Amino acid sequence: xxxxNVSNPFCSLVFRLSLTYAxxxxxxxxxxxxxxxxxxxxxxxxxxxxxxxNEVSEYRSLFELQxxxxxxxxxxxxxxxxxxxxxxxxxxxxxxxVLVSTDTSFWEEIPAGHEAIQTALSGQQTxxxxxxxxxxxxxxFLYGAIxxxxxxxxxxxxxxxxxxxxxxxxxxxxATLAFVLCSILAGTYVAKxxxxxxxxxxxxxxxxxxxxxxxxxxLSSYNDEIDELANAFNDMVxxxxxxxxxxxxxxxxxxxxxxxxxxxxxxxxxxxxxxxRDDSLTAVQCGSMLEECDQMLQLINTMLxxxxxxxxxxxxxxxxxxxxxxxxxxxELFRPAxxxxxxxxxxxxxxxxxxxxEPQRLKRLVGQLVDxxxxxxxxxxxxxxxxxxxxNHFLLEVEDSGIGIPDTAQEDIFGRFYRVDASRSEPGNGLxxxxxxxxxxxxxxxxxxxxxxGKGSTFTVRFPLITGDTVC
Numbered sequence: 001x002x003x004x005n006v007s008n009p010f011c012s013l014v015f016r017l018s019l020t021y022a023x024x025x026x027x028x029x030x031x032x033x034x035x036x037x038x039x040x041x042x043x044x045x046x047x048x049x050x051x052x053x054n055e056v057s058e059y060r061s062l063f064e065l066q067x068x069x070x071x072x073x074x075x076x077x078x079x080x081x082x083x084x085x086x087x088x089x090x091x092x093x094x095x096x097x098v099l100v101s102t103d104t105s106f107w108e109e110i111p112a113g114h115e116a117i118q119t120a121l122s123g124q125q126t127x128x129x130x131x132x133x134x135x136x137x138x139x140x141f142l143y144g145a146i147x148x149x150x151x152x153x154x155x156x157x158x159x160x161x162x163x164x165x166x167x168x169x170x171x172x173x174x175a176t177l178a179f180v181l182c183s184i185l186a187g188t189y190v191a192k193x194x195x196x197x198x199x200x201x202x203x204x205x206x207x208x209x210x211x212x213x214x215x216x217x218x219l220s221s222y223n224d225e226i227d228e229l230a231n232a233f234n235d236m237v238x239x240x241x242x243x244x245x246x247x248x249x250x251x252x253x254x255x256x257x258x259x260x261x262x263x264x265x266x267x268x269x270x271x272x273x274x275x276x277r278d279d280s281l282t283a284v285q286c287g288s289m290l291e292e293c294d295q296m297l298q299l300i301n302t303m304l305x306x307x308x309x310x311x312x313x314x315x316x317x318x319x320x321x322x323x324x325x326x327x328x329x330x331x332e333l334f335r336p337a338x339x340x341x342x343x344x345x346x347x348x349x350x351x352x353x354x355x356x357x358e359p360q361r362l363k364r365l366v367g368q369l370v371d372x373x374x375x376x377x378x379x380x381x382x383x384x385x386x387x388x389x390x391x392n393h394f395l396l397e398v399e400d401s402g403i404g405i406p407d408t409a410q411e412d413i414f415g416r417f418y419r420v421d422a423s424r425s426e427p428g429n430g431l432x433x434x435x436x437x438x439x440x441x442x443x444x445x446x447x448x449x450x451x452x453x454g455k456g457s458t459f460t461v462r463f464p465l466i467t468g469d470t471v472c
Contacts (some may be wrong), residue, residue, distance in 0.1 A: 013198075014191045021187030022180055029179045033172050040168060044161045048140065053125065056144035056152055059089075063146045071146075072100045079103060088139075088155040091146070092117055099150070107139075110155070116143040120151045130155065138162070197226025201233055213241050266293040318443070320466060321357045323366075323394060324349035324387040330366045331385055334374055342379035345370075349387035355394050355463040357443040365439045368432045369398040369459050377402035377456075394465050399458040405451040413449065436461070 063071045068091070075089040079102035088107050091100035096112035104110065116126040120143040130139045141155045200217050207215040216237065217230040269289040272282065331347040338345040366385075373383040381401040388395050405413060414437045433447075440447045440461050451457035 014188065014195060017191035017195075018184055018187035021190070022184045025183035025187075026176065026180050029176050033176065037165070037168060037172065041161075041165060044164065048156060048161070049127065049142075052127075052140075052142040052154055052156060053144070056125065056142060056146075056154055059152055060144065060146040063150075068100065075100065076102050086157045086160070088153075090153040090155075092151045092153055094118070094121060094149055094151075107155070113141065113143060113153070116141075117151050119143065120145045121148070197224075197230065201226075201230055204233070204237075208237060213237070213244070263293075266290060269293065317358055318356045319358075320354040321359050321362055322351070322353070323355055323357070323362060323396060323463070324351050324353065326359065326362050327366050327385050327387050327396060330363065330370050333367070334370045338374045338383065341374065341377075343374055343377045344382040345374065345385075346382065347385045349385075350389055353387075353389055353394050354466055355443065355445075356466050357463070361439045361442070365436050365461065366396065366398075368436050369396075369461075372432060373398050373400035373402065373457075373459075376400065381456075389465070390462075392465050394463045396461040396463075397458055399456065401456040404453040404455050405449065405457055406453050410449055410451060414447070 059071060059075070062074060071091075075091075079087055079089055084103040085106040087102075088104060088110070089100070089102045090098055090104075090110070092098055092112060094117060096114050096117055098112075110130065111128075113126075113128055116128050119126045123145065126143045128141045128143070130141060131137075138158045139155050140158055141153055144152050144154070146152045197220065204215055204217040216234045219227050219230055266289075269286045272286045327349055328347055331345055335345050370383065370385060377383055377400045383401075384397075384399045386395070386397040386399070388397070414433050436459075437447050440463070443463060445461055445463035447459060447461045449457055449459050
């Protein structure tokens with residue numbers, strides 16, 4: 001199956017770094033604000049306790065200096081001043097009976113708190129929380145002795161504290177949201193700025209992979225780690241370029257050194273064949289020698305073409321090519337051979353689409369695939385050649401009902417000289433599919449295969465479509 005490499009922004013390093021930065025900032029902000037919230041709540045509670053204790057002490061002193069009636073008047077004025085819904089004062093005896101009380105219309109079912117009364121009479125002040133049965137109203141009570149037999153019950157509403165904490169929580173969430181958004185933007189900016197050097201290296205690598213061997217990574221003025229990477233990358237490309245030049249020279253020398261004696265042997269065999277009778281043993285041997293020389297020359301030329309195409313050292317002249325027309329021509333070329341073998345060869349193309357390529361190489365690509373399909377399809381089978389459009393790509397499919405390819409060999413068949421065991425009875429050298437892959441990748445495409453042993457194979461070549469005049 002052909003797998004397309006789709007660029008996913010959520011898998012990019014910039015996104016992951018920005019997300020990591022945002023999460024770190026978020027959790028840091030969460031911890032800081034949570035600590036602030038806890039300290040604020042504790043501070044409010046501590047301040048309330050101090051104020052309540054001081055008030056009880058003042059009223060105890062007032063009771064000791066004045067009478068109960070005077071204390072009652074002071075408590076009523078204080079309750080009205082603070083608000084009857086905010087504070088309440090009650091004086092209780094040891095049995096919990098209410099002797100003096102401010103307005104309790106806002107306060108319902110206030111507990112006497114017998115245990116708290118006894119604790120207060122023993123000399124220890126006691127706090128007790130109150131929660132209304134309905135609603136969110138809550139209060140805190142302080143029990144403090146003002147004499148050996150009387151206890152002042154001071155109740156203060158917690159609504160102001162709760163309102164302040166609610167406001168803090170709103171500000172907390174708003175600030176957290178704003179902080180996270182700012183951290184995402186800042187993280188994205190920092191990540192992109194930090195990775196801009198990596199992007200320079202990546203773009204240079206793409207240019208070089210496309211054949212621009214003179215392209216190098218531009219250096220910045222920071223002289224940082226990215227520049228060290230760029231320098232190492234440029235040095236590596238320089239070395240590879242030198243190696244490719246040496247490889248091209250070596251392959252050219254080897255091809256020349258091999259072709260020259262082969263051509264000499266072939267020429268001598270031709271001369272010997274002309275001077276002998278057609279039915280003599282020498283003529284048969286000379287003819288066999290000629291065939292072997294032709295095969296060796298073809299093998300050398302194919303190996304040289306594959307090496308130069310894969311290395312990008314061969315000059316490729318690209319122009320807009322109608323691959324569908326080439327596929328139709330190749331089908332017509334191989335139709336007599338397929339009919340002689342008893343194989344039905346059909347062609348279905350979608351015209352009007354062009355790719356950037358070189359016609360002669362593309363003819364070799366299509367011809368190799370059609371030749372293999374016909375060669376490995378048994379009599380009575382069929383071969384289907386399709387040309388179609390898929391999104392912004394041109395697809396060439398060659399499907400046959402032949403012997404198929406084992407699953408374990410489908411990745412290996414594109415290697416040089418590799419042949420499946422079932423195909424060894426057919427003539428060939430195992431270089432055809434290597435040449436197909438080299439040509440397809442030279443023009444920005446690729447080839448893949450899906451096959452089931454005993455049922456046939458489908459080879460798919462995918463090329464990017466072009467809309468105007470384009471060069472490789």
